[in-house]
Amino acid sequence: MGIDVGIGPGSESEPKIKHLWINSLKSAPKYYWEDFKVGDTASMGEMRVDKDEVIAFAQAYDPQPFHIDEEAAKRSFFSGLIASGWHTCAMVMRMMVDSYLRDSASLGSPGVENVRWLKPVRPGDTIRAQRHVLETRASQSKPGIGIVKSRWEVFNQDGELVMTMEGYGMFERRNPGAA
Amino acid sequence: MGIDVGIGPGSESEPKIKHLWINSLKSAPKYYWEDFKVGDTASMGEMRVDKDEVIAFAQAYDPQPFHIDEEAAKRSFFSGLIASGWHTCAMVMRMMVDSYLRDSASLGSPGVENVRWLKPVRPGDTIRAQRHVLETRASQSKPGIGIVKSRWEVFNQDGELVMTMEGYGMFERRNPGAA
Numbered sequence: 127m128g129i130d131v132g133i134g135p136g137s138e139s140e141p142k143i144k145h146l147w148i149n150s151l152k153s154a155p156k157y158y159w160e161d162f163k164v165g166d167t168a169s170m171g172e173m174r175v176d177k178d179e180v181i182a183f184a185q186a187y188d189p190q191p192f193h194i195d196e197e198a199a200k201r202s203f204f205s206g207l208i209a210s211g212w213h214t215c216a217m218v219m220r221m222m223v224d225s226y227l228r229d230s231a232s233l234g235s236p237g238v239e240n241v242r243w244l245k246p247v248r249p250g251d252t253i254r255a256q257r258h259v260l261e262t263r264a265s266q267s268k269p270g271i272g273i274v275k276s277r278w279e280v281f282n283q284d285g286e287l288v289m290t291m292e293g294y295g296m297f298e299r300r301n302p303g304a305a
Numbered sequence: 306m307g308i309d310v311g312i313g314p315g316s317e318s319e320p321k322i323k324h325l326w327i328n329s330l331k332s333a334p335k336y337y338w339e340d341f342k343v344g345d346t347a348s349m350g351e352m353r354v355d356k357d358e359v360i361a362f363a364q365a366y367d368p369q370p371f372h373i374d375e376e377a378a379k380r381s382f383f384s385g386l387i388a389s390g391w392h393t394c395a396m397v398m399r400m401m402v403d404s405y406l407r408d409s410a411s412l413g414s415p416g417v418e419n420v421r422w423l424k425p426v427r428p429g430d431t432i433r434a435q436r437h438v439l440e441t442r443a444s445q446s447k448p449g450i451g452i453v454k455s456r457w458e459v460f461n462q463d464g465e466l467v468m469t470m471e472g473y474g475m476f477e478r479r480n481p482g483a484a
Contacts, residue, residue: 187395189402190411203412211414212398216366216391223368232369233382235390235422241472242416293420 157230158300159262159272166259170225170278173217175209177249183213208246214253214289215241218280221255231298233271238293245288252283260292270302336409337479338441338451345438349404349457352396354388356428362392387425393432393468394420397459400434410477412450417472424467431462439471449481 184193188210191198199207209217247253261275273294280289363372367389370377378386388396426432440454452473459468 183395187399189399190406190413192413208413210398211416212391212395215394216362219389219391220366220368227369234369234371234387237390237419237421239418239420240416241418241420243414 155229155231155298157226157297159231159264159274159297160300160304161230162259162262162274162276162297164259164262166257168225168257170218170221170255170257172252172254173221175217175247175249175251175253177207180207180209180213180249183216184210188212204246206246206248208248211241211243211289214243214247214280215291217253218255218278218289218291222257222278226257227295231300233296233298235293235295238291241289241291243289245282245286247280247282247288251288253280253288255280264299265296270299272297272299334408334410334477336405336476338410338443338453338476339479339483340409341438341441341453341455341476343438343441345436347404347436349397349400349434349436351431351433352400354396354426354428354430354432356386359386359388359392359428362395363389367391383425385425385427387427390420390422390468393422393426393459394470396432397434397457397468397470401436401457405436406474410479412475412477414472414474417470420468420470422468424461424465426459426461426467430467432459432467434459443478444475449478451476451478 181194184190190210192202192204192208193199193210196207199205256279258277258279259274260277261273263273265271265273273296275292275294277290277292279287282288360373363369369389371381371383371387372378372389375386378384435458437456437458438453439456440452442452444450444452452475454471454473456469456471458466461467
């Protein structure tokens with residue numbers, strides 16, 4: 127948890143302010159740290175994997191032949207074009223934002239772990255994702271902040287598990303003073 | 306190591322072929338699995354963090370206010386626009402490809418772990434990255450393939466460590482028959 131959670135409004139130089147909306151939402155967040163409970167499971171919806179986007183993402187960030195060149199990819203280890211694993215992570219992030227982070231008092235993430243690209247994700251696939259709350263704890267040093275550890279699972283249209291990861295989210299607390 | 310390393314050319318249906326270049330490079334790779342040695346450390350170069358790109362990436366994949374809206378970001382926890390952590394990962398991936406994977410017999414990655422976004426990465430920053438080889442081992446089930454575990458460290462222009470991660474790369478072996 128290396129991120130410096132002392133930066134920005136709400137740090138020592140400011141009086142303790144309860145609902146600061148320091149995540150800059152335009153309205154009150156629906157979900158604070160307290161709204162995530164261990165064992166919660168929810169769908170994050172689905173997303174179609176677009177070929178042009180697979181190629182464009184990889185041309186910018188991961189220009190290996192099996193991500194950007196359809197003919198070379200056919201001759202490759204993967205027998206066809208596959209999405210960069212980072213593109214899959216980015217798509218999952220978008221599903222997170224659309225399904226819950228957009229309405230939450232999210233303060234970003236200090237990190238993720240155990241990212242596993244289990245099966246190729248290919249243009250034309252439809253991926254869907256689920257989230258599971260593994261742990262929650264209040265920050266020791268910052269009374270206004272809580273940490274949520276989640277596991278995300280990504281499946282393709284055939285029900286195959288194509289990617290998993292775990293990670294931490296920081297959220298404003300609704301009741302910073304509570305135990 | 307969940308990826309099915311049996312897919313594609315080189316699997317059971319094919320005779321054992323030595324230099325198949327199954328990663329589809331246009332020429333012989335410079336680096337095979339054998340060329341990665343525990344303890345190797347190398348620079349992966351540097352990259353400037355462009356504001357328009359920070360916003361465009363986040364609009365597509367991580368549209369939280371502190372990544373896409375300069376004014377909202379100023380009022381946020383982060384006191385200004387920051388790059389999506391996934392964008393930083395993607396930039397590091399690009400540095401990996403440009404600095405060594407492009408010339409290697411890379412066969413993708415089954416995963417990464419311990420991704421830590423330690424400090425904000427901001428538009429205008431210049432990040433540089435280093436790689437360290439932590440472990441190497443030949444695949445037990447696939448004689449043509451070896452695994453390299455690396456650690457990547459990312460610094461900003463002030464020498465601050467902004468991100469670290471570890472992960473696995475699969476590479477073709479130069480000498481699949483060797484012990």
